[in-house]
Amino acid sequence: MPFGYHGRYLRIDVSRGVGEYVPLDEMVLRQYLGGSGLGVRLLLDEGAPGFDPLSPEAPIVFAFSPLVGSPLTTSAKFAVVSKSPLTERINDSLASSGFAVAGKRCGCDALMIVGRAPELSVVIIDDGDVRLESAVEHRGATCRETESALRSRLGANFRIASIGPAGENLVRYATVSHDGRHAGRGGSGAVLGSKDIKAIALRGTQTTEWAHPRELTELSRSLSKRSFGPATAKYRELGTATNLLTFNRFGALPTRNFQSGSFEEAASLSPEQLTATRSKTRDSCVACTIGCEHIYSLGDGGVRVEYESLFALGSLCGVGDADAVLRASKRCDELGLDTISAGGTIAFAMECVERGWLDEAWLRFGSGDVLLRAIELIGSREGIGNLLAEGSRRAAYAIGHGSIAIAPQVKGLEIPGYEPRALQTMALGFAVGARGADHNRSGAYEVDFSDKVDRRHVTLDAVRHAIETEDKAALMDSLIMCKFLRGVFTDFYAESAEMLRDVTGWDVSADELRETARRIVSARRQFNLLAGWTPAEDTLPERFLNTPLPNDPAASLNRERLDDLVAEYHRQRGHSGAHDAE
Amino acid sequence: MQVEFFGVPRERAGVSELELQADTLGQMLNALAAKVPSLGPFIGGEGRDLRLHSSFIASLNGDRFVSDPGTPLGQNDRVLILSADAGG
Numbered sequence: 001m002p003f004g005y006h007g008r009y010l011r012i013d014v015s016r017g018v019g020e021y022v023p024l025d026e027m028v029l030r031q032y033l034g035g036s037g038l039g040v041r042l043l044l045d046e047g048a049p050g051f052d053p054l055s056p057e058a059p060i061v062f063a064f065s066p067l068v069g070s071p072l073t074t075s076a077k078f079a080v081v082s083k084s085p086l087t088e089r090i091n092d093s094l095a096s097s098g099f100a101v102a103g104k105r106c107g108c109d110a111l112m113i114v115g116r117a118p119e120l121s122v123v124i125i126d127d128g129d130v131r132l133e134s135a136v137e138h139r140g141a142t143c144r145e146t147e148s149a150l151r152s153r154l155g156a157n158f159r160i161a162s163i164g165p166a167g168e169n170l171v172r173y174a175t176v177s178h179d180g181r182h183a184g185r186g187g188s189g190a191v192l193g194s195k196d197i198k199a200i201a202l203r204g205t206q207t208t209e210w211a212h213p214r215e216l217t218e219l220s221r222s223l224s225k226r227s228f229g230p231a232t233a234k235y236r237e238l239g240t241a242t243n244l245l246t247f248n249r250f251g252a253l254p255t256r257n258f259q260s261g262s263f264e265e266a267a268s269l270s271p272e273q274l275t276a277t278r279s280k281t282r283d284s285c286v287a288c289t290i291g292c293e294h295i296y297s298l299g300d301g302g303v304r305v306e307y308e309s310l311f312a313l314g315s316l317c318g319v320g321d322a323d324a325v326l327r328a329s330k331r332c333d334e335l336g337l338d339t340i341s342a343g344g345t346i347a348f349a350m351e352c353v354e355r356g357w358l359d360e361a362w363l364r365f366g367s368g369d370v371l372l373r374a375i376e377l378i379g380s381r382e383g384i385g386n387l388l389a390e391g392s393r394r395a396a397y398a399i400g401h402g403s404i405a406i407a408p409q410v411k412g413l414e415i416p417g418y419e420p421r422a423l424q425t426m427a428l429g430f431a432v433g434a435r436g437a438d439h440n441r442s443g444a445y446e447v448d449f450s451d452k453v454d455r456r457h458v459t460l461d462a463v464r465h466a467i468e469t470e471d472k473a474a475l476m477d478s479l480i481m482c483k484f485l486r487g488v489f490t491d492f493y494a495e496s497a498e499m500l501r502d503v504t505g506w507d508v509s510a511d512e513l514r515e516t517a518r519r520i521v522s523a524r525r526q527f528n529l530l531a532g533w534t535p536a537e538d539t540l541p542e543r544f545l546n547t548p549l550p551n552d553p554a555a556s557l558n559r560e561r562l563d564d565l566v567a568e569y570h571r572q573r574g575h576s577g578a579h580d581a582e
Numbered sequence: 583m584q585v586e587f588f589g590v591p592r593e594r595a596g597v598s599e600l601e602l603q604a605d606t607l608g609q610m611l612n613a614l615a616a617k618v619p620s621l622g623p624f625i626g627g628e629g630r631d632l633r634l635h636s637s638f639i640a641s642l643n644g645d646r647f648v649s650d651p652g653t654p655l656g657q658n659d660r661v662l663i664l665s666a667d668a669g670g
Contacts, residue, residue, distance in 0.1 A: 240670035
């Protein structure tokens, strides 16, 4: 077995409360690395595409990586991979911190959970020994309450991933939370909830060796030093929230359910304004030298502020009251809700009310109180919350009136904070994304914010750039490294190969990693093909294809052009039909 | 012409926008380095070949991103300077 790996995963059947180590072939590890790549490979082997994602037999994988536990900055990450209950397609969401390190120290490269526990339970993995304990007393507890209670009960050296009330109630975009951070998108919290698993608590002592420790230490120092430089200054000094005013200026800030690309109250939500009126602290994930987390004071505590939460709960819902948006973000964290899908679904419902398609007169754009009420109802699935907990696509089909045309989703996943008409390479990335509308598996917005394309009139030349960002993301999510590091690399593939050589001892090259990235993208597509994907899914809602942006008529996209871009994407990927994946 | 700053460039400049006289992007950067010394480290090159540091990018009127120092600028143009990394 190579260095950096244990060469096995821990398969836990919570129906029986038992776990067993399953060997992993070295070739599989070399081909899929870890994180998202290894996760999807294990799901394919388990037959996951064919299962109802909320059924007992549906597996959910927590995949670590060869770099976890190494001194490389930002490497303490794990991927949660399953079939999404929101999209019915592949879902992989990543989170950072001590859970990854402790999980790998349980002597495995991944955890797989199948089955359904006899009652609400916590899975305890103590250095590889598995047992279930009742978590009934924690029913309804927030993610943070659950972590705190379980640490008191089990010991402070346990690391805990948990779901909130939203996961228990099978909200289709519930998160898995660890240490205040979330594997956020696609509803992995609902998958755990369907198994009656409130939390996973683990600790371990089993470490892996590094092939070339001296070289790895030198490389880690170099990378850390560079991570303090200008390429990460944005994240370190202002956080992702700084996108808000920038995107607003470019007419790319989704507003009132994508009815506009600019928000008149954007300044009140900007970090510049938030900092002027609130105290702020910074935090970082374990083993991270960037420190992108900006935590603003709010009542008796603080709230992590990210651009995606500000946009989804702010401009998208027409709410400019910063206090209300921060409270809404914090409440989503407590309930275990993906802020993007929560905001997207609420904003969609608000527009349906505006158009007279939904009889919930209180649910109007612009009110912080309304936003908070809607979030509570979703978390508990009470009243209209039961419909909104299904996400905007399912809600649209229930509401009717052709509202699917304005449901802000692709493959069921709500669109993040990048207006597709103003950022058209990103529009392509959204349309073809295996996970749905996704800014983490495609970094195509980077192309739009460059001189490589005309962002409002992209041509087929943009496709190769979009593919490059998708491949790079697949590799970063499988190694696993934080994407906020991407600007520090001179040659990403060559430096990644160097990392992997120092950790594993494999004689791996940049070219091999390019091939690995493509293989992982292909595996995710294979999952979707087996789950029933059809070409018609690779598109955007009608709104984006027949209505120019009111604030910027030049930002116009039509079906023919998008279809051409999608076709060219599949041509360059070598996809010839419905059964073409490896 | 006006120069608008966003994100880290705004932090460094200490203002959200300012007015400069320049006929080309290179001239604008030269004037900017002189007027706002704190941005100096982010403007490299010499003479007419001044360029922004790779962590910053410039957009002409929000319509297209520009880097060629010879890019002509008009009196009514607005140059937007922002962090190169748009991720979030």
